[in-house]
Amino acid sequence: MPGDVVVKIENLSFTYSSGDRPALSNINLEIKRGEYLGIMGLNGAGKTTLGLSINGIVPQSTMGIYEGSVTVEGLDTSTTPVREMARTVGIVFDNPEFQMSQVSAAEEVALGLENLGVPNPEMPPRVSAALATVGLAGFEERSPMGLSGGQQQRLAIASVLAMQPKILFMDEPTSNLDPIGKEEVFELARKLNRDEGLTVIVAEHESEVLAAYADRIVVLNEGKIFMIGTPSEVFSRGAELANIGIRVPQATELALALSTSGATGLPVTTGEAIEWLESRA
Ligand SMILES: Nc1ncnc2c1ncn2[C@@H]1O[C@H](COP(=O)(O)OP(=O)(O)O)[C@@H](O)[C@H]1O
Ligand SMILES: [Mg+2]
Known part of the structure; x- marks a missing residue:
């Protein structure tokens, strides 16, 4: 049912054994x-640790106080078990090359299915369907290492989608990609979110990207x-964000510069900024 709570985090704190302060503190x-x-x-800040707590790597595969x-x-x-959690939460990391271990795209996607114990005859259709979903239909025999960064990340997403998760956590998925690869990955995530109802969680430092795609932002x-x-609620508080080193989108920066103090509901995308400027004219 859309809108019900899928992830519930209560009073979560975690300190790595080797950490000198909590990585997460009373979250x-x-x-939804x-x-x-x-x-x-x-x-x-704790973005990765928070994401890993959602699929159980934290605390099950990490030493620390939870x-x-x-x-x-x-x-x-x-x-x-983390293996079991993988059916529900798929994770995509920042460096696509490190996630690739197989000689073909099909084998890359099949790997996760093998770990789940999916019978061999069921694999090819599930592999092909997952590749098609991410726009890599016909790439079955291609070498993952020969793909562009954006294609590699889409392949990584296909590998987790084959396991039919309800939630996709992407940890700075485009930090090693060029602008085209970045757009490919975020457009795909938007499509999966809108069309397939997948819950998407993205750790990302670029405020423009989250302004364009996110329903909600946790800082x-x-x-x-x-x-x-x-x-809009988050980026309207640009001065507070600047205090902790976070930059708001350029559209919001412009509006903040033009606004008198206490402005709320400021634009976060270029389109919104244009409307906002027109409404002030
Ligand atoms: N494997 C680890 N062992 C020890 N400390 C870690 C480990 N991973 C992260 N930390 C520490 O936990 C804190 C949060 O890190 P992290 O969750 O990686 O933040 P972010 O993803 O926002 O950069 C940092 O102080 C970091 O040094
Ligand atoms: Mg991180």
């Missing part, structure tokens, strides 16, 4: 089915939730 957050959630914050709870579709991610600072709201 409370609910994510079909939501597109952005996570912002400087390096070390408090609170995370449930995903009712599954406790601290005890449900993390030193492991704590610093701010949460729609892109």
Whole structure:
């Protein structure tokens, strides 16, 4: 059912064994089915740790002190085996090359299915369907290493989609891609979110990207939730964000420069900025 809570995070704190401060500190957050959630914050703010807590790698495959709870579709991610969680939460990391281990795109996608124990005869149709969904139909025999960065990330997304997850967590998925690859990946995520109802969670430092795609943005600072709201709500508080080193979209910067203090509901995309300027004329 769209709109119900799929991820419930309560009083979550986590400190890595080797960490000198909590990576996450008393996080409370609910994510709704079909939501597109952005996570912002400087390096070390806790974005990756938060994402990994949603599929159970934190705390199951990491050493540290874990408090609170995370449930995903009712599954406790601290005890449900990570292998099992992979059916529900797919993860795509920042460096596509490190995620590629097979000689062909088809084998790359099949790998996850093998881990799930999907019978061999069922694999080819599921592999081809996943490749088609990400715009790589006919790429079955291509070498992953010969693909562009954007194609590699779409292949990584196909590999997790084949497992039919409900949630896709992408951790700075385009930080190693050129602008074309970046657009390919974010357009694909938007399509999966809108057309397939996939819940999308993206850690991303570029405010313009989240302004264009996210329903809601969580801003993390030193492991704590610093701010949460729609892109307009969050970016309208540009001065507070500047204090923790986060830049708002250029469209919002312009509006902030032209506004008297206390402005709310400021534009976050170029299109919105044009409307906003016209309404002031
Ligand atoms: N594997 C790890 N072992 C020890 N400390 C870690 C590990 N991963 C992250 N940290 C620490 O946890 C904090 C949050 O890191 P992280 O979640 O990677 O933030 P972000 O993704 O926002 O850059 C940082 O202080 C970081 O140094
Ligand atoms: Mg990170």
